[in-house]
Amino acid sequence: METNLVEMKKITKHFGGVKALTDVDLDIKRGEIVCLLGENGAGKSTLMKVLTGVYPEYGGEFTMEGSVKHYKGTHDAGHDGIKMIFQELNLCPNLTVAENIYLGSEPKTKAGFINHKLMIKESGKFINQLGLDIDPRHTLSNLPIATQQMVEIIKALISNPKILIMDEPTSSLSSKEIEQLFVIMRKLKENGISIVFISHKLEEVMEITDRVVVLRDGTNIKSIDTKDANHDLLISLMVGRELSSLYTHRTTPPGTEVLFEVKGVSGPPMIKDASFKLHKGEILGFAGLVGAGRTELMKxxxxxxxxxxxxxxxxxxRLDIKxxxxxVKAGIAxxxxxxxxxxxxxxxxIKNxxxxxxxxxxxxxxxxxxxxxxxxxxxxxxxxxSIKTPSMFQAIKNLSGGNQQKVVLGKSLAIEPNILILDEPTRGIDVGAKAEVHRIITELADEGLSIILISSELPEVMGSSDRILVMHEGSITGEFNRDEFDQEEIMRAAVKVC
Amino acid sequence: MKEKSILKKMGSFKESAILLALILIMLVITIIAPKFMSGRNLYLVARQVSYVVIAGLGVFFIILTGGIDLSVGSVIALAGVVTGKCMELGVNPLLAILFGLIAGAFIGLINGYLVSYVGVAAFIVTLGMMSMARGAVWIITKGWPVSKIDPGFIAFGQGSFMGIPTSVIIMIIIAIISYIILNKTIFGRRVLAIGGNEEATRLSGVDVKKVKLQTYVIGALFASITGILLVARFSSAQSTAGEGWEMDAIAAAVIGGTSLAGGSGTVLGLIIGGAIMGVIRNGLVLMKVSVYWQTFVMGTIIIIAAIVDVMKNRRSN
Known part of the structure; x- marks a missing residue:
């Protein structure tokens, strides 16, 4: 009989006034690879942080192996066999593979020194078990990123975990390396370890997972066996929602004359040959997943x-911007x-x-x-x-997020720009302030200002923009005029499914 | 009632705590060694403090951006020796002073360029420069004092105006200029901004590299003024002048409440910080404490000041 290793029931989590999770349920079976799927901000990471004790305060409860748990920190969760592997590597590049694997739990000799011999031998065992070819004595920084990722996994394995949570583990891997990772994931599964796999890449999700749990806006949408799913279904589950009334679209149409043009721009870390035109008085939205290169292009x-x-x-x-x-001189804020x-x-x-x-x-x-x-x-x-503050001499740290953001907006407007680039302008501010920021953006565009709006929330870009460009892995992969806006089509371009 | 409001006003000053500390220290020393309050002694203490404070105000701007300058002491010696050598060679004294200032400022320019534009850590650049500038001094003097100094210049430097030593008057002028630079000019605003958040300042369109370079030039220029004043004080340019003074200059800033992380600090605080160090050093001598203990106590005070700073930050967060 299949048993649930973890059962999360009606998990709710607030950040200040913002609801990140509402009554979310999640079961994880023994030896199962579950995918948590959802847009940016859908609540995937938050849910996992509740499970691993990063956020000790939440509503609802969960059980691990049948008994109710309430972890106060990652240490508690680790003790019960729940380990998280983060998106960014949490390793020391200057240490060897073995030293990294045993960091914090180094075996000691009788005299109290680190037992290097044992450490290397044990590391070697795990490496062999996974069918890898890594010398535990090598310095980590000399190894490719994929290998380092494997080391991160082995580090989690030495404490005999029952659940591994992998947050976008493939984001920095090549397709060959991803295959290698999948081989290991299957091996772990055979050994009865459950894996929660967080990824945006649908091909990978279809290939490796047993079940997909879709979250949207901090709520459960659906749990579906992977064999019954397909790309179209998953995309529609991820985005399927009505445009909220938060985003009122402007009444005046944008100008037709081209104000600003970007031609074949490439640059670090991964922007490849990006070109686009921005019209006068236009709100040009940039959609894409986190890490698609929108911020990098703007920089x-x-x-x-x-x-x-x-x-x-x-x-x-031609503009020369070094x-x-x-x-700022050219009027770009x-x-x-x-x-x-x-x-x-x-x-x-505030004034300064x-x-x-x-x-x-x-x-x-x-x-x-x-x-x-x-x-x-x-x-x-x-x-x-309408910045709410007792005085302009107030230190800006004393303001709320929304009011701080308005000061930043004011700072940009003060240069009397031709172009205003807004990168996630409503992140981390409450709903009321959000609506206000949108009203201001629309007003500015109506007055003839050209605006580039980056947002990872599709409804936000769709609600405000006259035109949307979609980016994926450093390139512009789609362009939509307002009458062609379609959540699923945009999401397709963002995850690059043709 | 009225007294209370005055006290309240005093309490609202950023510098009130260290000012109170300074007064208390002076009281204690006066009780143990009444000679401390004599006019002659106060004159000497004030003069000694002025040298440190002038150099301290220079490194102050660097620290406000989050940087550091360890070459202060060597720049003091170099500016003094260049000025002295010029005078020995018969150069017009005013020109000799100008050359001394230029030599010092040039060191600051190199420091600033390497820190801002090449991107080497300030600690390392100025540590190396500390040796290079001191080495240059020895190369110029071969270790001998330069003692053919213009008598008019000596008279000016050792003189006083209405009972106040020349160097103290110069310190006051430089303090006023520093106050204006910090609080009234674009440069000062940018210095504080860089210390507060360098990346945000850069993205606001401020040429952060240029501003940082300028702070190193100002730092070296002020140190040079100290160096030139010391030539007058000793009637000769010494190759050992200013040894270890970088620490006094930095300590004056820290005791005066300047954050080593950058972004906050006041001119008045620095002056009081310098005064606390000068007064204690003098007091220890008057109280006949052994030289060894003096050094020990100075170090303790710096650490206490740093702890107070950390506690203050922790509370405000």
Whole structure:
């Protein structure tokens, strides 16, 4: 009889006012490979973080091997045999394979030193079991990424886990390496280990998993045996929802004249030959999965990262952008995706943050700041964007996420840009502020500003954009005009199923 | 009632805690060694503090961006020796001072270029420069003091105005300039912004590399001023001048509440920080504490200041 190793019942998780999971159920059987499938933000990682004790506070309950568990940390979960392998490698590149595998649980000699001999021997055993050819004495950084990933798996295996959770394990692997990984996954399955496989890549999901559990907007949509599923079905399960009224579309049509053109731009880390045109007063949406290269393309345009090749044209004239300062001069403003790391200076006041890009405009006698003018400009944007704050001298760290985002928006608008690039502008802000940000975006476009809008939430891009470009692995793989918008077609381009 | 509100106002100053510490330290020293409060002694302490504070204000801007400069002490010696050598060669004293400043600023330019544009860690660049500049001093002087110094310059440097030593007056002028730079200019705003979040500042369109380079030039320039003042103080340019002063300069900033991570610090805090160190050092001498213990105590104070800084940050987070 098949038994459920894990049963999660009615799991609910809030972050502040934002509901990440609502009454989600998940069963994991012994020796089963389950795929958690869903769009960005569907709640896959959150659910796994509940299971592994990363988030000790949640609603609902789950059982592991029949008894109710409530893990306070990953250590507790690990103790019960639940191990997570993260998307980014959590290894020390300067240590050897064996040292990495036994990091934190090194075998000791009688004298209390590390027992290298035993460590190497035991590592070798696991490596052989999986049919791999890795020398445990090699320094990790000399090995290819795929091999390092295998080391990460072996590291999880030494504690005899019952469940392995793999969060997009194939994202940095070649197709040959993926095959190798699948061989190992099948071996683990034969040994009775259950695997939760998180991936966006449908071909892989179809090939390796036994069952697919689809999540959407933090709720269960369907659990389906893989043999009964197909690409079309999975895509429609992932996206199938109505456009919410959050996103009211503009009334005035965009202009037809081309304002900005990107021609054959390539650059690090993986942008290949990207070309597109942006019209005056247009909202151009960029859809795609996380890691598709949308942010990276914008960084090349903005000069945050140096491009290898390609050209930019503004009003037909070639633009030379080497660093962000050049982009600002050319009237390109960028609201980054990571607000805390890339957009705000937390300890500084709203005023000082807001005028950060326009020091040349608030200049007096060549080197001094005209604080009066700074105040006028700041209070103008506080009114226009209805930023809620007792004073413009308040440190920005004291504001809510939504209000911080409005300050960042104000900072970008203060340069009086021709083009405004918004990278995930509503991430991490509550629904009310979201609607407000969208209203502002629409208003700005109506006033003739050209906007590039990146969002991983399809309804958001579809709700606001006049046109959508889809990216996949560093290339633009689809273009949709507003009358052709179709969630499934866009998702197809994003996961590149033809 | 009125007294209370004044006290309250005092409490709201960022520097009130260390100012209070300074006053307490002075009180304790005065009780044990009443000579401390004599006019002559205060004059000497103030003069000594001024040298450290001027150099400290230079490294202050570097620290505010999140950088560090360990070559301060060597730049002090180099600027002094270049000035002294020029005077020995009969160059006009004003020109000699100018050459000293240029020599120092040039070191800052190299530091800044390597840190900002080449991307070498500031700690390593300035550690190497500490040796190179000191080596240059020895090459120039072969270890001998340069003692043919213009008498007018000595008289000026050792003199005073209304009972205040020249070097203290120069310190006050530089402190005022530093205050204005930090609080009123675009450059100052950008320095604080870089220390607060360098990537966000860069993405805002600020030429971060240029600003950082400029801080190293300012740092070396201020250190050079100290170096030139020391030539007047000793009536000769010494190849050992400023040895270990980089630590005093950095310590003045840290004791004064400047965050080594960058982004926050005040000019007044730095001056008080420098004064605390000068007063304690002088007090230990007056209280006849052994030289060995003096060094020990100075180190303890720096560590205490750093701990206080960490606690403060932890509480505000």
């Amino acid at each position: 090349l345009i903005y000069g945050g990262v140096k491009k290898n090749s390609g050209e930019f044209y503004m009003n037909g004239k 660093q962000p300062a050049d982009a 960028y609201v980054p995706e990571n607000r805390k790391e890339e957009a705000v200076i937390l300890e500084m006041s 943050n807001l005028t950060m890009s326009i020091h040349d405009k608030v200049k007096r006698l060549g080197i001094f700041l005209d604080k009066g003018q700074e105040k006028t400009i700041t209070s103008g944007y506080i009114d226009q964007l």
